[in-house]
Amino acid sequence: MRKPILALAACCMAQFAFAQQEDSLAIRRLSDEMLTGSKAYDNLRVLTKTIGGRLAGSPQMVKAEKWGEAALKAAGADRVFTQECQVPHWVRGEKEQARIISNRRDLVPPLNVLALGNAVGTGPQGVTAPVLEVRSFEELEQKKDQVKGKIVFYNYPFNNRFVKTFQAYGDAVRFRSQGPSRASKYGAVAVIVRSMSHSTDNHPHTGSTRYNDSFPKIAAVAIGLQDADRLSKRIAGDRSARVFLRTTCQMLPDTVGHNIIGELKGSEFPDEYITVGGHLDSWDVCEGAHDDGAGCVQSIEILRAFKAAGIRPKRTLRVVLFANEENGVRGGSKYAELAKANREKHLFALESDAGGFTPRGFIMEMTDAQRSKVKSWLPLFLPYGLYDFDEVGGGVDIGPLRRELGTPVAELSPDSQRYFDYHHAASDVFEAVNKRELELGAAGMGALVYLVDKYGL
Amino acid sequence: MRKPILALAACCMAQFAFAQQEDSLAIRRLSDEMLTGSKAYDNLRVLTKTIGGRLAGSPQMVKAEKWGEAALKAAGADRVFTQECQVPHWVRGEKEQARIISNRRDLVPPLNVLALGNAVGTGPQGVTAPVLEVRSFEELEQKKDQVKGKIVFYNYPFNNRFVKTFQAYGDAVRFRSQGPSRASKYGAVAVIVRSMSHSTDNHPHTGSTRYNDSFPKIAAVAIGLQDADRLSKRIAGDRSARVFLRTTCQMLPDTVGHNIIGELKGSEFPDEYITVGGHLDSWDVCEGAHDDGAGCVQSIEILRAFKAAGIRPKRTLRVVLFANEENGVRGGSKYAELAKANREKHLFALESDAGGFTPRGFIMEMTDAQRSKVKSWLPLFLPYGLYDFDEVGGGVDIGPLRRELGTPVAELSPDSQRYFDYHHAASDVFEAVNKRELELGAAGMGALVYLVDKYGL
Structure with missing residues (x-):
């Protein structure tokens, strides 16, 4: 009785080995295409530099939408379309001013600050x-009787002990x-909030704040x-020191924005979708290269490389350049x-949406069975340096898809x-x-899309 | 009979778990010390900028040796000493000149070139x-009758298909x-040799060449x-095109160099050594920050962090700043x-000696049993993003130790x-x-030193 089982097992294993080799070759074809003929870097140059x-809500966002449509068409999308949504329209106004004023009347350089988004x-x-100055909310509570009429300075340092810097960010961003x-x-x-960064320079790092409507909104x-x-x-050393702060930012009425979408039609299940995306908006004070120009051009590149490598997905591949991640997530919600x-x-x-750096893995939000399936593909990822598939999470823009439809998501x-040397800074x-x-x-990313398309989740 | 075995196994496992937790905490202490109190970056600034x-053979090398001795003392070495060796003394001379000369007499910018080391x-x-122009040695052989009186231009492109760029370097460096x-x-x-790089800029990348004494030495x-x-x-488009090339580099008689060594004496086996090092020399045309200032300051940092974290090694830890890796390996040989x-x-x-970038693992040259032992520590490395322990190799400077004494080595x-954006370039x-x-x-590196010191190899 054992022989047939063994034969069956051997047969399965041979099939598995064959499939794995076929997948390995397809992924290599995609990778070769991206490492030798990629348009991602040139696309990023145009988006960031022009x-x-x-x-x-900015005029640049309108230009970026047109750029996105053209780039998706150039990449070979079967169909390019947009989804309109309402987006917040916050404007920074004049350059922020901040300086120390003191009875000492000494000359000190101005403080390098940026208004927080939505402020x-x-x-x-x-x-x-x-x-x-306080270093925690606990300290704020202890000193609450001293707060009135003051500028509160949250000087909580980024915790360098975290090896993964997103943990340091998660720890500090509440301020x-x-x-x-x-x-x-x-x-x-x-x-005034100490920037969430461990950079060695002096760039302030902006990012959105959230007001609690129960209290007056302050700069x-x-x-x-x-x-x-x-x-x-x-x-600490000058009891006469005060700070002068001037910001003219304001929130205007909502305006119109768009998700920009390109599709590569699926050959077998055209009505099933695999979404790959980044967000097209960025903060106004930088070029938004890592955040998230990188994610946009990588997503476009996947579509281009599938076509160029002659790999037609079974499901419809949708590349989405999301509107308004930074201060509203309205594109992802729409x-x-x-x-x-x-x-x-x-x-x-x-x-x-975590920067255009060397990939190390994926964070995922899905069932245990789905995660196990992805992790079974580990040998196919290791040659490309991706080894870390254990963390839970997903992109901000695809979060609503997870919540509304239960779609398995990854980032x-x-x-x-x-990343936090550059994040939200000039x-x-x-x-x-x-x-x-x-x-x-x-x-x-292309390898993961290829495998999910082929084997499902 | 099974119970005692199970009990023993359980006991062993508990001991193992305890040891692993103890190791995990010690490694965390070292890591925290390095991520919050490191002197590596400041040391690198001084070495590269001053x-x-x-x-x-250069005057800067003499200064660097003095810097190394001082940095090792400041890090807390019990003993700092030097090893004298003879080193080659190659000098670049005047700035290289290279330009296209043609009957067209059009104005073209000069060619950006660097003499190869030892040339x-x-x-x-x-x-x-x-x-x-040739793209391979095969092509050179085919065209050998056309070579006389010409400048041969090896225009072999770096192969971007290799995911690990050292493979592309290994592939191209023969030219x-x-x-x-x-x-x-x-x-x-x-x-003229096409630089071994995939950078997007125009910096030439030098590096040493090796003459075969059977043939005349040419620039x-x-x-x-x-x-x-x-x-x-x-x-290809201008048959009248020639190149003018002028280099005044030359090899002078050997001169004196030094390995700079700092020790932290072992508490149990002071006569057993663990060597950690980088090479102090660099090419003359750059600051030698990644190659290999990084390796030097990291090695010094390990000694500093062991002391600062209160972890005394059982074996003597030797930090070695090797002389003359780039064009002779005389320090490592000595x-x-x-x-x-x-x-x-x-x-x-x-x-x-592969750059101050995020660590991903170690390459190792040792017995299979030793490699298995190192790989059994993988769970202790994963939290720091090191996962790749499969490749064979070791540092150039410790190669002689491997060959002469059979010492297990790693890099x-x-x-x-x-790395090859910067390697040997300005x-x-x-x-x-x-x-x-x-x-x-x-x-x-500190974690690996800690584990080898504690458990042997």
Whole structure:
């Protein structure tokens, strides 16, 4: 009785080995195409250097949408279309001003700050007030009686002990998102937040804040790390020190934005979708190269490489350049809303929004069985340096798809060491992206798309 | 009879789990020390910015040796000493000149070239000759009758299909090392070699060449990638095109160099050595930041962090800043020679000489049993992103130790995507090194040293 079973097992194993070799060759074809003929880097150059920062509602965003449509057509999409959505329209206004004022009347350089996204301004006169520095919300609560009339300075340092820097970001970002309202509750007039970064430079890192409607909205800025240290030292040693802060940012009425979508029609199941995307918007003060020009051009590159390598997906591959990730996620919400309304079948969604760095794996939000299936493909990823498939998570823009339709989602997990050097800062420019690293990220994503398309999830 | 075995197994497993947790905590302590209190980045700044390029025999090398001694003392070495050795003394001379000369008499920019290390010069008059482009040694052999009186241009492109870029380097470097003599054999007057790189800029990448004494020594330069393409296009379309080349480099008599060594005395086996090192010399045209300032400051950092974290090694930890890796390996040879002469017991040697990038694993040259032992520690490395322990190899400077004493050796294997953007080119500067990536590399090395010291090999 054992022989047939053994024969069957041997047969299965041979089939498995054959399939694995076939997959390995197909993935190699995709990878070779991306490492030798990629358009990702050139696309990124055009997006960052000719359009630049492209916040939702800005004229640059409109240009970026047109660029996205053209790039998807050039990549060989069967069909390119858009989805309209309402987006917030926040404007930074004039260049922020911040400086230390003191009875010492010494000359000190201005403080390098950026208004937080979605924040209100100080008004044209600015505010001048003493500074209360705290390093935690607990310290704020302990000192709540001292807050009134002050500028609260959240000087919580990025924790370098985290090896994966997104953990340090998750740990620190609450001061940016909740800080203004929690200080306003006790009568603060404005807020300064230490940038969420471990960079060695002095660029402030912006990012959106969230007001709690129960309290007055107050102005809020991020400050560069060197200036955060300088301010901390100054107020500790100079009791007369105050800070003058002037921001003229404001939230205008919602306006129109678009998801830009290109499709490669599936050969067997054209009504089943695999979504691959990044977000087209970026902060206004940078070129948005890593965040998230990289994710956009990698997603477009996958479509191009499938066509160029002659690999037709069984399911319809949808490349989505999402509108408005940074300060609203309205594009991602609209995409899920329409998918639900149209009863679309979404097999899988993959995002790249953690920078154009060397890929190390994927974070995933899916069932255990689905995760096990992806992890069974590990030998096919290892030659490309992707080994880490254990973390839970997914892209911000495809989060609504997960919540509304239960779609399994994943996000490319590139090496994270440099990301927060550039994130939401003026240093996030084309030159900060390495061509090979960008291409390898796309190759890793392409391999996952290929396998999910072939074997399902 | 099964119960005692089970009990024993359970006991062993508990002990193993306990040991693993103890190791995990010790490695975390080392890592925390390096990620929050590292001196590696500051040390690198001083070495690269105040000393700069430091080829064997140069005045900068002497300064670098003094810097190394001081840095090792500052890191807390019990003992700092030097090993004298003879090193080659090659000098570049005046800035290289290279330009296209043609009957068209059009104005074209000069070609960006660098003499290859150890090469002879053209002489002060330079040489002017037609160019024969070849893409392989096979093509050279086929065209051997056309070589006489020509400048041979090896225009073999770096193969981007290799995911690990050191494989592309291994594939292409033969044109730099063997190219001059193989062309001289057929009467070439000089050689131009396409740089071993996939960078997007035009920096030429130097590196040493090796003459075959059977043939006349001819001048040889590396050319930047953009200029290689420009030259190739020009000679294909302009039969009157020749190249003028002028280099005044020369090899002077050997001079004196030193290995710089710092020790942390072992608590139990002070006569057993674990060597950790990088090479102190660099090419003259760059700051030698990735190659190999990074390896030097990482090695020093390991000694500092062991002391700062209160972890005393059982074996003597030797940090070695090797002399003259780039064009002679005389420092590494001397180190092995003295180790053998003094009958030293070398348990293990580890080098970092592949750039200060995020660590991904180690390449190793040791017995299968030793490799299996290192691989059994994988769970302790994964939290730091090191997963790749399969490749065979070791550092150039510790190669002689392997050959002479049979010492098991390893080399840090950092992410390789950016290395050949900078390797041996003017772009290898301090700014190209990321602080966190440098520190994480040191942390990975520190973990391996800790485990080998504790458990042996």
